[in-house]
Amino acid sequence: MRQRSGIFRCFYCDQALSRAKKTHDHLQPKSRNGSNKPHNIVNACRQCNCLKGQLTLQEFRVVMAYRHGLVGEPEFKFPGEVRRQQNESR
Numbered sequence: 001m002r003q004r005s006g007i008f009r010c011f012y013c014d015q016a017l018s019r020a021k022k023t024h025d026h027l028q029p030k031s032r033n034g035s036n037k038p039h040n041i042v043n044a045c046r047q048c049n050c051l052k053g054q055l056t057l058q059e060f061r062v063v064m065a066y067r068h069g070l071v072g073e074p075e076f077k078f079p080g081e082v083r084r085q086q087n088e089s090r
């Protein structure tokens with residue numbers, strides 16, 4: 001994980017991180033039975049760490065794919081959206 005000259009890279013966006021800037025992120029969130037073992041911990045920039053939050057790697061992959069324009073808008077609608085659309089069409 002360690003790169004030349006003490007520069008680290010964000011696991012998720014590959015941004016170069018100084019020692020001061022890097023944060024540790026759990027691939028499988030601790031709140032969701034993730035372990036504290038080294039294989040579950042990666043270097044991440046603050047932005048990715050914050051964005052990933054309590055998501056699993058699989059869930060975060062969908063978020064990032066969407067942000068990179070690699071996937072279209074999913075069919076799924078939140079219940080509130082469905083209700084709002086029903087109200088508007090009345």
Ligand SMILES: [Zn+2]
Binds near residue numbers: 010015047049
């Ligand atoms: Zn990042």
